[in-house]
Amino acid sequence: MSDPSVLIERAKAGDKRALGRLLTLLEELNADNAWILERLSSEGGRAHVVGITGMPGAGKSTLISRLVRAFRDMSYKVAVISIDPTSPISSGSIMGDRLRMQEHATDPGVFIRSVTNRGILGGVSLAALAMIEAFDVMGYDKIIVETVGVGQSETDIMNVADTIVVLTMPGAGDDVQALKAGVFEIGDVYVVNKSDRPDAAKTYEYMLFVAEKEALGRGGSWRPAVVKTSAALGLGIRELAETINRHFSYVLESGEKERRLIARRTHLVRLVAARLLLQSLSEVMEGERERVGKVVRDMRGFYDEAMRIVRLTGKRLVE
Amino acid sequence: MSDPSVLIERAKAGDKRALGRLLTLLEELNADNAWILERLSSEGGRAHVVGITGMPGAGKSTLISRLVRAFRDMSYKVAVISIDPTSPISSGSIMGDRLRMQEHATDPGVFIRSVTNRGILGGVSLAALAMIEAFDVMGYDKIIVETVGVGQSETDIMNVADTIVVLTMPGAGDDVQALKAGVFEIGDVYVVNKSDRPDAAKTYEYMLFVAEKEALGRGGSWRPAVVKTSAALGLGIRELAETINRHFSYVLESGEKERRLIARRTHLVRLVAARLLLQSLSEVMEGERERVGKVVRDMRGFYDEAMRIVRLTGKRLVE
Numbered sequence: 013m014s015d016p017s018v019l020i021e022r023a024k025a026g027d028k029r030a031l032g033r034l035l036t037l038l039e040e041l042n043a044d045n046a047w048i049l050e051r052l053s054s055e056g057g058r059a060h061v062v063g064i065t066g067m068p069g070a071g072k073s074t075l076i077s078r079l080v081r082a083f084r085d086m087s088y089k090v091a092v093i094s095i096d097p098t099s100p101i102s103s104g105s106i107m108g109d110r111l112r113m114q115e116h117a118t119d120p121g122v123f124i125r126s127v128t129n130r131g132i133l134g135g136v137s138l139a140a141l142a143m144i145e146a147f148d149v150m151g152y153d154k155i156i157v158e159t160v161g162v163g164q165s166e167t168d169i170m171n172v173a174d175t176i177v178v179l180t181m182p183g184a185g186d187d188v189q190a191l192k193a194g195v196f197e198i199g200d201v202y203v204v205n206k207s208d209r210p211d212a213a214k215t216y217e218y219m220l221f222v223a224e225k226e227a228l229g230r231g232g233s234w235r236p237a238v239v240k241t242s243a244a245l246g247l248g249i250r251e252l253a254e255t256i257n258r259h260f261s262y263v264l265e266s267g268e269k270e271r272r273l274i275a276r277r278t279h280l281v282r283l284v285a286a287r288l289l290l291q292s293l294s295e296v297m298e299g300e301r302e303r304v305g306k307v308v309r310d311m312r313g314f315y316d317e318a319m320r321i322v323r324l325t326g327k328r329l330v331e
Numbered sequence: 332m333s334d335p336s337v338l339i340e341r342a343k344a345g346d347k348r349a350l351g352r353l354l355t356l357l358e359e360l361n362a363d364n365a366w367i368l369e370r371l372s373s374e375g376g377r378a379h380v381v382g383i384t385g386m387p388g389a390g391k392s393t394l395i396s397r398l399v400r401a402f403r404d405m406s407y408k409v410a411v412i413s414i415d416p417t418s419p420i421s422s423g424s425i426m427g428d429r430l431r432m433q434e435h436a437t438d439p440g441v442f443i444r445s446v447t448n449r450g451i452l453g454g455v456s457l458a459a460l461a462m463i464e465a466f467d468v469m470g471y472d473k474i475i476v477e478t479v480g481v482g483q484s485e486t487d488i489m490n491v492a493d494t495i496v497v498l499t500m501p502g503a504g505d506d507v508q509a510l511k512a513g514v515f516e517i518g519d520v521y522v523v524n525k526s527d528r529p530d531a532a533k534t535y536e537y538m539l540f541v542a543e544k545e546a547l548g549r550g551g552s553w554r555p556a557v558v559k560t561s562a563a564l565g566l567g568i569r570e571l572a573e574t575i576n577r578h579f580s581y582v583l584e585s586g587e588k589e590r591r592l593i594a595r596r597t598h599l600v601r602l603v604a605a606r607l608l609l610q611s612l613s614e615v616m617e618g619e620r621e622r623v624g625k626v627v628r629d630m631r632g633f634y635d636e637a638m639r640i641v642r643l644t645g646k647r648l649v650e
Contacts, residue, residue, distance in 0.1 A: 050633040057629070277627035282616050284637040289608045289644060297601050308596035310376070314369040318603040322648055325608060329645025 016048045023150055028123065031150060035125055038142035039135070043288055049142060049280070056148035057273050060260045063170050065159045065198075066179025071205045075179060075243035076158055080116055082253040088153040093143050094126040095136050095159050095169065123152065138283040140169055141276065170198055172276035174269060175259045177201045177252075180219065182211040199226070199236055200259050203252060207240035216240055234262045289329070296324045335367045342469055347442065350469060354444055357461035358454070362607055368461060368599070375467035376592050379579045382476045382489050384517075385498025390524045394498060394562035394571075395477055399435055401572040407472035412462050413445040414455050414478050414488065442471065457602040459488055460595065489517055491595035493588060494578045496520045496571075499538065501530040518545070518555055519578050522571060526559035535559055553581050608648070615643045 016037060022030035037045055064079075066072045076092060083090045116122040127139045140157060147155045157169050170176055178199035202219045204212060216238065223236040237255045241248035263269040297304070300321060307317045335356060341349035356364055383398075385391045395411060402409045435441040446458045459476060466474045476488050489495055497518035521538045523531060535557065542555040556574045560567035582588040616623070619640060626636045 046637065047634045050631070274624045274628055277633070278616075278620065278623050281623050281627055281633065281637050281640060282612065284634075285612055285616075285640040285644065286609055288637065288641045289612060290605055293601065293604055293608060297597075297604075301597065304597050304600050305593045308600055309593055312369070314596070314600065315366045315603075318365060318600050318607065321600060321604040322607045325604065326645040326648025329641055330649060 016045065017051070020048075020051060020149075023146075026120065028120070031123065031146070032125075034146055035143055038146060039127065039139040041138060041142060041284065041287060043291055046284055046288070049145060049284065052145050052149050056145055059144070059148040059152055059155050061144055061155045061157065061172070061174045061272075061276070062177060062256055063157045063159065063173030063175070064177045064179060065170065066203075066205075070179045070181045071243045072158060072179055075203070075205055075241060075249075076156060077116070078241075078243050078246060078249045079156065079253060079256075080122055082249045083154045084116075084119065084121055085250075086253065086257075089121045089151055090154045090156065091122075091143075091147040091152040092124045092156045092158065093140050093147075094124070095140050095157065123147065137169065138280075138287055141172070141280045141283060144276070145280070172272060172279055174263050174272055175200050175256055177203060177256065179203045179205055180215065181206045182209045182215045199223075200234065201252070201255050202236060202238045203241055204238065205241050205243055207248065208242045208245055212240065232262075232266060232268070234259065234266075289325070292328050293321070293325045296321055296328060300324070335364060336370070339367075339370060339468075342465075345439065347439070350442065350465070351444075353465055354462055357465060358446065358458040360457060360461060360603065360606060361610055365603055365607070368464060368603065371464050371468050375464055378463070378467040378471055378474050380463055380474045380476065380491070380493045380591075380595070381496060381575055382478065382492030382494070383496045383498060384478045384489065385522075385524075389498045389500045390562045391477060391498055394522070394524055394560060394568075395475060396435070397560075397562050397565060397568045398475065398572060398575075399441055401568050402473050403435075403438065403440055404569075405572065405576075408440045408470055409473045409475065410441075410462075410466040410471040411443045411475045411477065412459050412466075413443070414459050414476065442466065456488065457599075457606055460491070460599045460602060463595070464599070491591060491598055493582050493591055494519050494575055496522060496575065498522045498524055499534065500525045501528045501534045518542075519553065520571070520574050521555060521557045523557065523559050524562055526567065527561045527564055531559065551581075551585060551587070553578065553585075608644070611647050612640070612644045615640055615647060619643070 016034065019030045019034045019037070023034050034048075037048060041049070064072065064076060080090050080092060116124065125143060127136050127143070144155055144157070157173060159169055176198050178201070180202065181204065202223055204216045204219055206212065207216065219238045223238050227235040237259070239248055239252045239255050241252055243249070260269075263272065304317055304321070307313045335353065338349045338353045338356070342353050353367075356367060360368070383391065383395060399409050399411060435443060444462060446455050446462070463474055463476070476492060478488055495517050497520070499521065500523065521542055523535045523538055525531065526535065538557045542557050546554040556578070558567055558571045558574050560571055562568070579588075582591065623636055623640070626632050
């Protein structure tokens with residue numbers, strides 16, 4: 013039943029349960045099933061990967077839900093991958109999928125999936141990148157990756173998305189904090205959400221200034237766009253969808269899409285290699301646990317011990 | 332100036348700037364400076380590591396600030412390590428250290444440090460564990476690690492803390508979500524914060540029930556405690572500090588402290604080894620980037636390529 017080849021065929025035929033199982037396999041990628049990725053991806057490379065980041069409270073989930081609807085109205089198939097642990101979508105793997113996104117639950121052209129942390133180093137990034145490949149092959153046109161904009165996984169995803177959308181909201185404090193955190197250096201599209209609030213105009217002006225500054229610092233002819241929305245009221249969503257599409261046309265025509273695709277897949281090779289390395293390390297540690305425990309009790313010989321483990325792992329890998 | 336041996340000596344003599352620099356080195360641990368850990372830790376192993384977890388909004392930062400004060404009143408030296416990216420303490424490395432925790436800024440017996448994500452796989456866990464060793468050696472009695480309770484780093488820390496404090500607040504929704512997320516399976520001490528709110532009694536009753544259930548499922552004679560606080564009003568803080576101390580007496584007497592110390596340091600060996608493995612992988616990838624990019628463009632040969640990278644890395648390690 014969960015033979016990956018069968019799952020791939022069924023998922024391609026539109027079987028959502030099969031796709032769900034396939035995604036679970038990809039989340040738990042290891043030496044025995046890493047070949048699935050290769051099988052999956054030889055046909056992909058067409059999808060538009062949209063990274064959406066923003067601080068908790070900016071209304072990300074509601075905005076994404078609206079954006080999914082807008083893309084559906086344009087007849088795109090849409091997948092959402094949530095790697096924001098504070099998101100209702102993501103916490104999520106537990107409840108959120110069924111809550112906020114409920115309106116899309118019965119739509120065969122929408123698939124929403126959160127990446128759970130299964131306690132594996134680098135697991136979130138690898139799972140998200142592998143899922144992108146899967147959704148791509150399955151014919152999803154828009155793959156939205158939701159992140160909170162901090163942490164390794166976010167950085168990984170943002171570096172390889174085709175379009176990066178940065179969400180902000182009225183309130184200077186947040187802006188300054190996000191600015192200092194460097195969030196505003198990456199956006200292709202900036203969104204001022206909750207723009208029905210009276211203090212929105214100031215934030216909008218500020219974001220225009222940020223975009224202007226960005227435009228100067230970058231190569232290429234794309235000038236970061238600023239869009240006003242109110243996700244709660246459903247305002248500005250279509251304009252946002254169109255702006256995101258316009259950016260995709262830009263990356264396609266400029267050759268940037270090809271460059272990002274290669275970067276994404278190269279990073280995936282690296283993450284798979286890292287997973288296999290760490291799997292080997294785990295196996296070595298398992299066998300050496302008792303000895304390591306004795307040595308490290310008072311930390312004398314700690315470094316030699318770490319080096320010994322590294323060499324044992326290396327040896328295991330070349331065998 | 333930043334010769335690690337000199338920094339260690341100065342930090343031991345109470346020089347906070349030297350300690351700060353040392354922590355930065357530990358954050359960026361690599362093959363060239365991993366020996367610092369060994370130098371540091373041979374004298375440690377005495378500190379009480381307290382992991383504090385809780386959803387954003389539960390008042391964690393305020394509670395920790397109060398708890399620091401309470402421990403100071405008991406004449407303990409206190410360190411705080413924040414690995415919660417949404418915490419004002421942590422975001423933090425940027426602003427928070429100076430904001431919420433300001434009252435402790437001039438206290439020579441308090442050191443507050445957030446762990447920033449420097450884009451290195453597993454970096455947060457390694458940095459936090461290495462910092463624990465540093466604070467331990469420098470004579471800090473209580474090392475508080477603040478986490479948001481989700482993600483790999485949190486799991487890592489919680490597995491190796493001596494005492495785990497789980498923070499909740501009135502509001503059934505949160506409880507159910509946290510319960511489903513498994514947060515409530517790990518606490519040694521549960522805190523119902525904002526207990527001045529009218530709906531606090533229900534949550535308190537519920538947490539007593541959770542603690543009761545936990546007590547049944549565990550070995551050992553410790554029965555998870557439930558403490559009511561209002562961090563904002565400063566209520567229940569001393570009782571919380573005393574309960575945390577009582578748990579420390581328990582782990583010391585039961586031999587659990589020794590077991591957790593060894594587990595913590597064994598995990599540190601593993602993380603250092605992982606860091607060195609991944610450093611090797613980066614070097615290999617650097618040299619192979621062009622070839623990998625060509626191969627992965629259409630993903631044919633993807634898996635063989637990942638395996639080739641793994642073997643190259645292994646080879647490099649045994650040389």
